Amino acid sequence: MFETLTDRFGEIFTRLRGRGRLSEADLTEALREIRVALLEGDVNLEVVRELVETIRTRAAGAELERSLTPAQQVIKIVNEELTAILGGEELRITYAARPPTVVLLAGLQGSGKTSAAAKLARWFVEQGRHPLLVAADLQRPAAVEQLRVLGRQVGAAVFSEPTDPVDVARRGVAEAVRVGRDVVIIDTAGRVSVDAVLMDEVAAVARATSPRYTFLVVDAMTGQDAVATAVAFHEALTLDGVILTKLDGDARGGAALSVAKVVGRPVAFVSTGERPADFEIFRPGRMAGRILGMGDVLSLIERAEHSLDQDVAGRAMDRIRRGRFTLEDFQDQLQQMKRLGPLSGIVGMLPGLPKEMRNAEIDEGNVTRIEAVIRSMTPAERNDPAIINGSRRTRIAAGSGTTPAQVNDLLNRFKEMQKMMRSSGMMAPTRPGGRRDKRKGGRVTPARSR
Amino acid sequence: MRVRRHRQGPGDPPVGADGAGAGRAGHGLVASLAHFRPGRIDEADFEELEELLVRADVGLKSTGRILAALRERVRAGGVGPAPGSLAAALRAEIVAGFGAGDRQLRVGLQPPGVWLFVGVNGVGKTTTIGKVAAQQTAMGRHVVVAAGDTFRAAAGDQLASWAERCGATLVRGADGADPSSVIFDAVEHARAAGADLVLADSAGRLHTKANLMDELRKVKRVADRPPGAVSEVLLVIDATTGQNGLVQAREFTAAVGVTGIVLTKLDGTAKGGIVLAIGEELGLPIKLVGIGEGVDDLVAFDPGEFAAALVGD
Numbered sequence: 001m002f003e004t005l006t007d008r009f010g011e012i013f014t015r016l017r018g019r020g021r022l023s024e025a026d027l028t029e030a031l032r033e034i035r036v037a038l039l040e041g042d043v044n045l046e047v048v049r050e051l052v053e054t055i056r057t058r059a060a061g062a063e064l065e066r067s068l069t070p071a072q073q074v075i076k077i078v079n080e081e082l083t084a085i086l087g088g089e090e091l092r093i094t095y096a097a098r099p100p101t102v103v104l105l106a107g108l109q110g111s112g113k114t115s116a117a118a119k120l121a122r123w124f125v126e127q128g129r130h131p132l133l134v135a136a137d138l139q140r141p142a143a144v145e146q147l148r149v150l151g152r153q154v155g156a157a158v159f160s161e162p163t164d165p166v167d168v169a170r171r172g173v174a175e176a177v178r179v180g181r182d183v184v185i186i187d188t189a190g191r192v193s194v195d196a197v198l199m200d201e202v203a204a205v206a207r208a209t210s211p212r213y214t215f216l217v218v219d220a221m222t223g224q225d226a227v228a229t230a231v232a233f234h235e236a237l238t239l240d241g242v243i244l245t246k247l248d249g250d251a252r253g254g255a256a257l258s259v260a261k262v263v264g265r266p267v268a269f270v271s272t273g274e275r276p277a278d279f280e281i282f283r284p285g286r287m288a289g290r291i292l293g294m295g296d297v298l299s300l301i302e303r304a305e306h307s308l309d310q311d312v313a314g315r316a317m318d319r320i321r322r323g324r325f326t327l328e329d330f331q332d333q334l335q336q337m338k339r340l341g342p343l344s345g346i347v348g349m350l351p352g353l354p355k356e357m358r359n360a361e362i363d364e365g366n367v368t369r370i371e372a373v374i375r376s377m378t379p380a381e382r383n384d385p386a387i388i389n390g391s392r393r394t395r396i397a398a399g400s401g402t403t404p405a406q407v408n409d410l411l412n413r414f415k416e417m418q419k420m421m422r423s424s425g426m427m428a429p430t431r432p433g434g435r436r437d438k439r440k441g442g443r444v445t446p447a448r449s450r
Numbered sequence: 451m452r453v454r455r456h457r458q459g460p461g462d463p464p465v466g467a468d469g470a471g472a473g474r475a476g477h478g479l480v481a482s483l484a485h486f487r488p489g490r491i492d493e494a495d496f497e498e499l500e501e502l503l504v505r506a507d508v509g510l511k512s513t514g515r516i517l518a519a520l521r522e523r524v525r526a527g528g529v530g531p532a533p534g535s536l537a538a539a540l541r542a543e544i545v546a547g548f549g550a551g552d553r554q555l556r557v558g559l560q561p562p563g564v565w566l567f568v569g570v571n572g573v574g575k576t577t578t579i580g581k582v583a584a585q586q587t588a589m590g591r592h593v594v595v596a597a598g599d600t601f602r603a604a605a606g607d608q609l610a611s612w613a614e615r616c617g618a619t620l621v622r623g624a625d626g627a628d629p630s631s632v633i634f635d636a637v638e639h640a641r642a643a644g645a646d647l648v649l650a651d652s653a654g655r656l657h658t659k660a661n662l663m664d665e666l667r668k669v670k671r672v673a674d675r676p677p678g679a680v681s682e683v684l685l686v687i688d689a690t691t692g693q694n695g696l697v698q699a700r701e702f703t704a705a706v707g708v709t710g711i712v713l714t715k716l717d718g719t720a721k722g723g724i725v726l727a728i729g730e731e732l733g734l735p736i737k738l739v740g741i742g743e744g745v746d747d748l749v750a751f752d753p754g755e756f757a758a759a760l761v762g763d
Contacts, residue, residue: 036510042692045505109715110572110688142607149603149625192718219572223507223692225720232719246571249656251694274601 024060030074031056043254044227047085047261054081085257086284087266091241093127093213099182100132102173102209105243106202106233107217109190112245114143116217116271117187118150119279120243123269124183125155132181134172135160136205139189147187154276157181165189169205186211194232203236213240215268218255220247226255227262234263241268244282248273327382327414331374334367372400373410385411491524491536499540506723506760509693512730516543537761544757547726551735553710553751557647558681562594562640564633564648564673567712568666568702569686571654574714574740576605578686579649580612581740581748587616592645596636597622598629598669601653609651616745619643629653629665630672637678648678657701670706684737686712689722699728713751714740721760 031052038048058077095101103120105113117133124131133151135158137143144160151158157179159172169186176184188205191198206214214237216230233239244256247270256267267282374382376399381388388396388411390404397404496517503513520536520543523529529539557563565582567575579595586593595613597620599605606622613620621636623629633650640648650673655662674680685708687695702708711729713722716739725736736751 039504039510040693042507042694045501108690108718110574112572140608141611142604145607146602146604153603192715194717194719219688219690221570221688221692221694222690223695223720223724224505225507225690225718226692228719229690246656248658249570249694250658250697251692255692 027056027059027074031059034078038254038257041252041254042221042223042226042258044224044258044262047227047258050261051081051085082257083284085261087260090281090283091266091268093268095129095182096212100173100176100184101182101213102184102186102211104186104188104206104209104211104214104237105217106188106214106237107190108192108219108229109140111190111217111219111222112271113137113190113217114146114150114187116215116243116245116269116279117147117185118154118156119271119276120269121151121156121183121185122154122276123279124185129183130181131156131183131185132172132176132179133158134169134184134186136165136168136172136186137189138162138165138168143187143189150276156185165201166204166208170208173209184209199232199236206237213268214238215241215243216259217243217245218259220244220253220255221249221251222255224258227258230259230263234265239263239265241265243267243269243271245271247271248278325418327374327377327385328379330414330417331371331382334371369400369402369406370410373397373402373407376400385414491529495536496521499536502761503723506721507692507695508723509696509727512547512727515730516540516547516726519543519546541754541757541761544726544760545753547730548736548753548756549729549733551733553735553737555710555737556681557591558679560677560679561644561646562637562648562678563646563681564637564650564678565682565684566650566652566670566673566680566706567684567686568652568706568708569654570656570698571602573654573686573688573691575599575654575686576608576612576651577743578684578712578714578738578740578748579609579651580616581745582738583613583618583649584616584745585748586647586649587618591647592643593618594636594640594643594645594648595620596633596648596650598632598651599653600625600627600629600632605651605653618649619645630669633669633673633678634675637673637675641677648673657698657705663701663705666706681709683707683709684712685710685734686714687722687725687728689713689715689718690720691722691724693724693727695724696727696731699732699734703732703734708734710735710737712736712738712740712748716740717742717747722756723760726756726760 034055035048035052038051039045043051055074055077058081059074062073062077105117105120107113114137121131121133133147133156135144135147137147138160144158147160148158159168159175161168161171163171165188172186173184176182186205186209188202189198191202216233216237216239218226218230222229230239230242242256242259242265244253244267247253260266266284270280270282272278272280373396376396377388381392381396388407393404393407396402397407400407499520500513500517503516504510508516520540523539523543524536529535555565567579569575576599583593583595593616595609595618597606597609599609600623603625606625610620610622612618619639621632621639623632623635629652633648636648636650639645650669652666652669653662655666657663670680670683683702683706685699685702687698691698699708699711711725711734713725713736716722728734729736736753736756739749739751739756741747741749
């Protein structure tokens with residue numbers, strides 16, 4: 001659902017990856033891209049502004065961790081900030097000591113209140129509760145009928161009367177007490193936030209029923225206006241949380257972040273499809289991860305922190321820079337990567353890769369074969385593959401259970417790889433004793449000159 | 451994004467601190483502006499305008515293009531020093547962004563013409579059809595309304611109450627029926643009754659759902675089969691929609707050939723700036739605007755008014 005933002009951060013990440021340190025210019029560049037990504041993801045302008053400043057302050061003063069590249073560290077900070085805004089913990093629904101527990105849903109027209117009401121009822125049924133749906137949307141033609149149909153689908157009774165919303169809500173709660181229903185979900189009419197009369201009405205419904213939870217239903221596709229809407233509803237109703245709907249589309253869902261930030265209330269539930277079952281408790285960790293590509297990048301970073309042998313990794317980077325990356329180093333790298341888990345999983349986690357590549361099937365057997373070939377070489381051969389002639393090739397093939405053609409294939413690919421490293425600037429043109437990377441932890445150093 | 455480099459934003463170091471603030475890529479424009487300074491229009495003015503457009507959901511890309519055109523205008527000396535002339539120039543650029551395309555709704559030469567209404571969930575398709583039916587009936591046209599949303603519970607009932615109010619004929623199928631068959635029946639009915647226009651509702655669907663988009667293609671094919679002829683495919687977009695609106699327009703156009711946009715719910719605080727991006731980038735005309743709940747609160751789109759509402763006078 002948040003692929004596009006993920007891809008954007010992925011791009012930033014890839015661009016910065018592999019640089020030894022993060023200069024102030026780099027940081028500025030990264031923050032600029034983060035700003036663009038957040039704005040294109042419909043995060044509110046003010047929220048973006050604040051977020052970028054916080055991230056800048058934190059990133060500029062941060063102690064660099066040895067195990068992360070500076071770029072990874074920036075991403076980590078961004079992730080932490082997003083998670084903090086989205087509300088670190090997931091919501092635990094509690095119930096009123098004296099039932100029924102009243103839940104009030106409000107929101108703009110077409111945000112998905114009626115569908116959300118039915119889905120929420122189903123969710124409560126699954127928790128072993130007995131919800132009563134109250135249709136207090138007497139405005140939209142057939143809204144009551146829609147709720148009745150949905151109520152039947154999810155196995156919840158529906159109460160409504162053609163009187164007025166406040167009355168229907170009050171009597172709905174009384175009805176729940178009478179028939180022994182322990183949860184009441186009140187669906188209200190959609191309204192534009194500037195309509196004072198309707199805002200007063202929904203506030204009156206709230207006063208009459210003292211809901212334990214008041215949720216604002218927000219469409220995941222909402223743009224900059226999400227904040228104005230949320231503030232208006234929060235002023236009228238004092239919200240407890242947000243239900244984010246239509247998350248099954250490809251909208252980036254920045255509205256969730258904006259609303260959480262300005263009203264300081266978490267997203268409680270998300271609706272992820274048209275079926276009643278497509279509704280779940282919102283998990284902030286996962287969401288920030290999605291915005292960032294963390295499910296992805298961040299967990300990769302975490303795993304890298306724990307399982308990579310930093311000295312081996314550092315040595316390899318050093319050799320790449322000096323243009324001395326050999327088959328020996330390549331083998332070290334393969335082993336390191338295998339420690340991170342199955343390759344297909346790792347590739348899926350790298351957001352910088354094109355989608356086709358991420359979804360491509362990865363042949364793990366191929367990796368084993370490559371390793372076998374490299375292991376069948378002598379150290380001299382690994383350091384300088386150029387010496388491998390016909391008879392050496394036959395020996396390596398026999399030793400690794402492959403064919404000379406497969407050995408050749410590997411050697412050619414390795415040559416390609418070296419060429420790529422050189423052309424991408426990762427690897428210095430073979431200049432003996434090229435510059436070494438002296439960074440072993442420290443601060444983000446400002447660029448001296450650009 | 452080139453746009454960003456033209457200006458000073460929160461992600462940038464202060465301008466002048468080291469000369470890098472103007473941004474490497476945008477250096478040329480900023481510098482030339484500084485030299486020109488007609489009527490003291492400076493970077494801060496453009497910054498304000500960028501904010502204004504971004505806040506209205508115009509999106510960074512379109513904002514960038516519009517501001518680039520505005521800068522060009524300023525540089526060419528086309529903006530006078532009088533207060534408000536920059537805003538006036540921006541309004542002109544916004545109007546230009548919508549293009550000079552035809553915003554008329556076409557009934558087609560051979561009645562019945564079919565207008566198909568499409569869009570994601572909750573944008574106001576059914577309400578829009580109700581209003582269009584009322585207006586077209588009031589204009590003396592014989593209108594048949596096809597309740598093609600057989601998915602959402604009670605969508606047919608909602609449309610029925612609209613049709614009843616304005617005296618249009620409603621054709622509907624069972625809940626969960628194939629929407630194509632409902633449209634087919636409606637077109638047949640319209641032909642037999644000599645009606646001018648069939649307004650075809652469709653269930654809201656996210657453009658990411660391939661099977662539902664296929665279903666919509668089929669609806670259109672069926673509606674387009676003689677005696678019917680689809681003369682308008684109207685994509686309904688909610689004014690609160692953010693950047694996803696552009697994706698919606700692109701996807702629905704690819705699937706069923708959208709001929710125009712209906713912008714709904716413009717009576718809230720949302721400005722609906724995404725339609726500017728849609729008009730500017732995809733060249734789709736905005737045809738109708740929904741500004742309230744009443745039958746008459748659906749009006750022809752006026753780019754000048756839209757620009758005025760966005761920029762202020």
